[in-house]
Amino acid sequence: MQKYYDVVCVGGGGAGVTAAITASALGAKVALLSKEPVGGGDTKISFGAMAYPGVSPGDSPEKFYCDLIKSGEGLADKELVKTMAERGRRAVSIAENQGLLFWRDSEGLISQKVAGFTGGHTFPRTVSTLPGGGVAYSNALRAATARSNVEVYEDTVVYRIYTAEGRVCGVACLDLASGESFVIRCPAVVLAGGGGGWLFYPHTDNNRGQCADSLALAFAAGAELVDLEQVQFIPFGLTHPGSMVGVFLGEPNIAAPGGILLNAAGDLLLRDLHRLNRAEVTRTMALALSRGEGSKYGGLLLDLSPNLKSEEGRSLWKFRADRGQLDVLRWTYGEKAFRWEEPLDVAPTVHYLMGGIKVDARGQSSLPGLFAAGQAAGGLHGGNRLGSVSLAEIYIFGEIAGQTACRWAQKEACPELPADQAGGAGARIKKMYGMNGKFSPAQLTAQLQELMWQAMGPAREAQTLSRGYGKLLEIARLAGDPMEIPQQQVYNLSVLEALELEGMIAVAGMMIQSALAREETRGAHLRLDYPRRDDQNWQCRLVWRQTPDGPAMFREEAGGC
């Protein structure tokens, strides 16, 4: 028995929920499918800082547009940026209409008095929900979902998109809780499953679900991907103990006003780093680490003790300590580290994927009936993402994708599901239970994650990229053989991992090839062997597309800046 929906939204973060409730409010029959409880993903664990362009006097959509284009280092899609600049103001209202409540000034207004400066923006544009942070967003997303007519399927993994007559006609899903797979017939799918930081675990601050699922699903169905070499790192992640590697410590602005960055030998690498953006600080760190200047943990030393000598520095410490931003230091590095009395061992950690599913300004991918929004979509940020823009993006483009998907579903008939494909998928899952093999999906995933960090880390070069690709091919071969998977159907994490691994291998391959191809340094992509930006040869973006000969990469002229 097949279920039918007009629109299926995949991913329960800000973009997926907003797309779902928007489409539903416009009259579509909508299902929201999420691997985890709705309201999760990277949205929930963010710090809750959203861009509110125009909150400061003198700010304008034109100025926001310029900041976004400049940040994208020539790769940002101008149509997407234009949409973001024009509509960006609305994100705060979309979120508050869902039930979120931003921090206000003493007059009860979200004004410039509560707006902060985030690196790369030329005006204070950042408003927040502190102390709740991203968790406050999660609560509002769940409440808004409950308020709507959207039908919710949690603990549910989408592992295949079906197409017929050149367009989307359905999805294959696995209900983790029961272990049963089922099929949904639908003419429109919005992919909003987030980014791919988990490909680099533990060197990521991302949520466990961020396995680039949506990218893999889209590509397998025939949609284009873009900018896959552009991976944003946060410069300051923890380096120890093992259980906490990669966990977020701070942005460059944590160093304000007088913090400095040293290598393990104590040589000065950077001062005034609070004025620099994530990519600039990450680059300096990556270069130092590639020169072998790191600590035994693979980190560099962030010395914030100079701040203790000034009134401004001491009050900033207190500001952060009161808001719990330094708690993680207390129970990993200890009391002295918490008080900034000793240097902090830090290393870059994967934070965001600028690349993703290629979409137009209506959220439409290159495959009719397939839409994407949020971190899963690529092109808006080009080579570098400005802080706080992602949380605005998920509401703006989530809403747009929901509108476009709804219109599509109401206009286009849904083709019949191809009987052979639909039957085959369920059988494939059934075969996995109790499979015997040499390796488990978790073991192969760990190998993939290790090679991705080595090859696609903050500092890349041809040799390690090629070596990494070779290792990936080996993992792909092993994953093609039977893997070791437990028998029991209910909540079988190994089956989940096997499905995720398949997607991670496909996307990792394209990411590495993109990084190998781009022989220059641009945005977040740093090549030690090509340390300069090469506008003459590389003012273009890299697009992946299925061809009769298999996956192929194309250059597409980019707007420049």
Added chain:
Amino acid sequence: MLKIHVLRSRPGLDPFWQEYQLPAEDGEGQTVLSALIDIRRKQDETLAFRYGCRYQRCGLCAVEVNGRPRLACRYKLEDGQKIAPLSGLPVVKDLVVDRRILWTAYRQYGLFVVEHITDRPPEIRVDPIYHQLARCSECLACLAACPRYQSREPGFWGPWLFVRLAMLKLDPRDTIDRMEQASRFRPDGCRGCRGCFCPSGVPAGKALQLFLP
């Protein structure tokens, strides 16, 4: 070597304790979560548990350690610990509890601000405690800790429900009489055990107090 015990379960079988042995890592730093991840990767793939962020934000990894609800990612691993799923919630498998049940409460009790559409953010003054309550990650540790919830009182959703109702009561945009609604759950029936310990620092006790006469 450290020895820990995990309460396993699966449909059709009675729950049973399984012992795992792990090498103690050099120095500090192993958490209950990192141990569970390690066990899955190296010893026992069948073990099921939830986790998300590894640093105390998402709330997915809440379990009971030696009978008390904790966030596994935040709790130090120690020899002899007994790890079990949160009490009183339907167990899917091993340490995984069914979180879908919350939708029943959301929809039945209208735990959302009734549609309030504005073009631009309105002037709103809200008690600062609202923002403290908004930190609730729905880890459900408070349900596991609440004796009244554990007694399976029909329709009672523990401290979590009062936190949600309190947020709505404090939200000037909400139009429902939450005081009246909360009274149906007898806030005065709280036993005052102060067990509603919240790993995220949400003042659940204060939420309850808002509804006491």
